[in-house]
Structures are given as C-alpha cells and as structure tokens.
Amino acid sequence: MSKRDYYEVLGVGKSADEREIKKAYKRLAMKYHPDRTKGDKEMGEKFREVQEAYEILTDSQKRAAYDQYGHAGVDPNRGGAGFGGGADFGDIFGDVFGDIFGGGGRGGRQSRARQGSDLRYNLELSLEEAVRGKSVEIKVPTLVACEPCDGSGAKKGTKPTTCPTCHGNGQVQMRQGFFAVQQTCPTCSGRGQIISDPCRECHGHGRTEKTKTLSVKVPAGVDTGDRIRLTGEGEAGESGAPPGDLYVQVHVREHNIFTRDSNNLYCEVPLSFTTAALGGDIEVPTLDGKVKLKITPETQTGKLFRLRGKGVKSVRSGSVGDLMCRVVVETPVNLNSKQKELLQELNNSMGKGDEAAKYRPKEKGFFDGVKKFFDDLTG
Structure with missing residues (x-):
C-alpha cells in the first residue's frame, strides 16, 4: 500500500513553516489520539500516520530528502534517512503537548542536570524559645559542589565531553518495527556527557559530602509543625544545577506548666x-x-x-x-482533730435537706435528677 503525501496527511502546503506544521499536528494528534478513539484500529493507523509525517517534516535534513526524493528519500529499506532511524517521540510530544501534559520538550532534554534534593532538619525548642524566638546554630550533613572542579566532575583544566552514544540526549531508543522504547543511555547514565579525566576529589561526581554549620533565625511565635525554609541550603545540584532547599521542621517540647x-x-x-x-x-x-x-x-x-x-x-x-x-x-488533707471539728461544725451550721440546698445547689440538683431517673425507671 502506497503512503500518502506527508503534507497532505497534515493538511499543510509545501511552503509551511515549522509553526504551521506543529499547529496542524497538534490538532490531528488530539483528534486521533488512542485515549480518545478508544482503541479504534483505523483511528490508530491515522494517528501513526500523522506522527510519521510530523517527525519527517520537522527535521530539516529529512524534510529536504523527502522534498527531493519523496518517500524513497526517507525509507530505510531504500537507503534513505528512514523514519526508524531516530524519531524522538519524547521530543514530539514535549514540543507539541508540553503545555497540556507538562512535558519538558527539547528544552528540558538539553538540561539534564538535576536540581539538588531538599533536606529537612528537625529542630526541637522549649516553649519559651518558641514564644520569644531565637537564633540557633545547626549542623547539617549534605552534598556540596566540589571546589576543585567547581561541580563539573572533570579534573581542573578539562571539561566533560558530549556522550558519543546518545549525542547529548541522555537517552537512547531501541526500535522494533514502528514501536520505540526509550531508555537511559548506558554510557553516560543519562547525563548526556562523559568525563574522561575525573576530578580526584569527587571522583567525577561533582559533589562531596560536608557538614555545614548554619545559623537559623527562629521567629517569635512558631509552633510545632511550622517550617522555616532556607533557600539554597539543601544538597548541591548535579553538574552545576541549582541546589535544593533546607526545611527546618519545628517541634516544641511539652511544658510542665503551660x-x-x-x-x-x-x-x-x-x-x-x-x-x-x-x-x-x-x-x-x-x-x-x-x-x-x-x-x-x-x-x-x-x-x-x-x-x-x-x-x-x-x-x-x-x-x-x-x-x-x-x-x-x-480538698484539705492531713487534718488534725481540731480542724476536723471546725469543718464538722461548719457542715452542721448549714443544716440539712432543703435548708442545706442553698449552700450546695449542685449537690441538690444532682440527687433530684437521680431520684427522677429511678422514679421514671420504675413508674
């Protein structure tokens, strides 16, 4: 079965620029996407056709070959550039659907260095310290950028080089027919770069372990569960990426009075x-x-x-x-005989029955309620 013209598939002219091609692809891919077509085989074929056309027409070299030789210029079975030779579906969906699905696109792939991890430090305070506030020094074990190599991982005077396996992408693809499985590059472990002459201090990691001493200003009025954020005091990022943050988690000890x-x-x-x-x-x-x-x-x-x-x-x-x-x-305890006599005299002075009720109204109210309860129970 002969393939349709790629420009016809996307519904654009041969002079269409990349922006027009992306716009057309987005519209058609959303229309034929498997999540919308519920496994319809015909729609699935159209979806793959649209993907193929988009991949060829957004690659300048493949588009030039297609414009000159047609499908033969990009068919791997005929010696052409070939659709199976390097389509990066991550890039396709990142560029076109990044705003919808949160994909990083090509921009995200070019910046593989990961930001440093956030750290948490549990700070215990007395109630008085939490109420009044104070400055405290804390010691935090963390990873910091290696000073000799300035976090690059390469020996001073040298630089990392682009990985020859993934060409800086950090990922490689294994293909079987139309389908592709993307995985982390085994040569550079996803960094996109390799270090041939690693720094002796960090052994190529770009980070070293260190215990930092930090001064934390605890504001007056903090309570258990409050967090104090120290921006940039977390772990150093990889290959010069920004560091994470340090969160100081406050816990106030129980007080013996308040x-x-x-x-x-x-x-x-x-x-x-x-x-x-x-x-x-x-x-x-x-x-x-x-x-x-x-x-x-x-x-x-x-x-x-x-x-x-x-x-x-x-x-x-x-x-x-x-x-x-x-x-x-x-209630008084350890009373002597005289004190007991005085209390008994006080109690006798209050009288009994209804006379005593004005001195102990809660007592009378309680026993009246008890009497009514049993009367209702037996009556």
Whole structure:
C-alpha cells in the first residue's frame, strides 16, 4: 500500500513553516489520539500516520530528502534517512503537548542536570524559645559542589565531553518495527556527557559530602509543625544545577506548666478550699513572670479565668493570645482533730435537706435528677 503525501496527511502546503506544521499536528494528534478513539484500529493507523509525517517534516535534513526524493528519500529499506532511524517521540510530544501534559520538550532534554534534593532538619525548642524566638546554630550533613572542579566532575583544566552514544540526549531508543522504547543511555547514565579525566576529589561526581554549620533565625511565635525554609541550603545540584532547599521542621517540647492551643496558653491552678469559698488574690505564673489573679467568692472547680495579652504573639498576624487559668479546688488533707471539728461544725451550721440546698445547689440538683431517673425507671 502506497503512503500518502506527508503534507497532505497534515493538511499543510509545501511552503509551511515549522509553526504551521506543529499547529496542524497538534490538532490531528488530539483528534486521533488512542485515549480518545478508544482503541479504534483505523483511528490508530491515522494517528501513526500523522506522527510519521510530523517527525519527517520537522527535521530539516529529512524534510529536504523527502522534498527531493519523496518517500524513497526517507525509507530505510531504500537507503534513505528512514523514519526508524531516530524519531524522538519524547521530543514530539514535549514540543507539541508540553503545555497540556507538562512535558519538558527539547528544552528540558538539553538540561539534564538535576536540581539538588531538599533536606529537612528537625529542630526541637522549649516553649519559651518558641514564644520569644531565637537564633540557633545547626549542623547539617549534605552534598556540596566540589571546589576543585567547581561541580563539573572533570579534573581542573578539562571539561566533560558530549556522550558519543546518545549525542547529548541522555537517552537512547531501541526500535522494533514502528514501536520505540526509550531508555537511559548506558554510557553516560543519562547525563548526556562523559568525563574522561575525573576530578580526584569527587571522583567525577561533582559533589562531596560536608557538614555545614548554619545559623537559623527562629521567629517569635512558631509552633510545632511550622517550617522555616532556607533557600539554597539543601544538597548541591548535579553538574552545576541549582541546589535544593533546607526545611527546618519545628517541634516544641511539652511544658510542665503551660499547654498551648494556637495563640492561647492554658494552665491549671490549684485553689484552696477557703479561697474558693471566700474569694481573694492569688499569684499565677506567666511566661513573663508572676501576676496576681483575683478569685471571686464561691468559685467552683473548672472555672476559667482569662488574663488578656499573656499568651503567644502570632508569628503570622502579630496578634497576641491570652492565658487561661483553670482553677481546681483542693480538698484539705492531713487534718488534725481540731480542724476536723471546725469543718464538722461548719457542715452542721448549714443544716440539712432543703435548708442545706442553698449552700450546695449542685449537690441538690444532682440527687433530684437521680431520684427522677429511678422514679421514671420504675413508674
């Protein structure tokens, strides 16, 4: 079966420039792509036909041979340049569909050196350090650009050369009929270059291991889970590529007095029986020192007292949280006989039954609820 004219396949004239050819190919390839045609055999043949035409007409040497000799000029069975001789489908799809599928195209293939890896450092801080901020020095083992060869991997005074196997592409293709399998070049391991005289310091890798000492400025108000990014302090890239970043991951240790929730601090304050009943002033801790807290009479366990502005200043908004003091009424222990008599006298003075309810309203409310529960259960 004779092949159709490549210009006819793409629907362009013989004077069409590369931009027109790419535009036509994109339109037809999207139309006949297997993902859209659901395995239709006829559409699949048209898709391959369009690919073949595009590959020939976007290669200046193959196009010239085709224009002069027709299909014979590019047919490998007739000694021509041949469609099977080097079609790079990665380049085709990278150029035409890069904006859709995120392909790097030829530009990406020419820059094979990979950016250095990002690193993470776990930094543990006390609550006080996290709230106030501080500068800390950290030691980070990493890969840095080799100084003698300036990261090239080649001995000083020499340069890497283009790989003769892949011609700088970093990848080679194995073909069987129309289909091609692309794989990393075994000669240069995908770099596109080879080093005949490697640097003695890094043995051709372009990077060496080093422990860097860095100063990290921890802003006031950081909390567990926050990250501080140090741009360019990660691993050095390959063959002079940009380095990665270092992320300092913050973890705040538990405090023996305060618990943090966002920008607020919470603490539990023991309260004497008499102060809870009569009221008074007590001293409570804050991160800035002791302050007085006024306790209202008849305070019950669990009541929260708010000290405004005694919390944490937000690292993002700058607003300052509060300190929430939860009081816990402490029952007296280790009483002597006299103290026990006084407490019993106090209890007797409150009376019994309904008379005592005005002194212990929660107790009466609870037992009234219990009585109603059992009445409903048996009634």
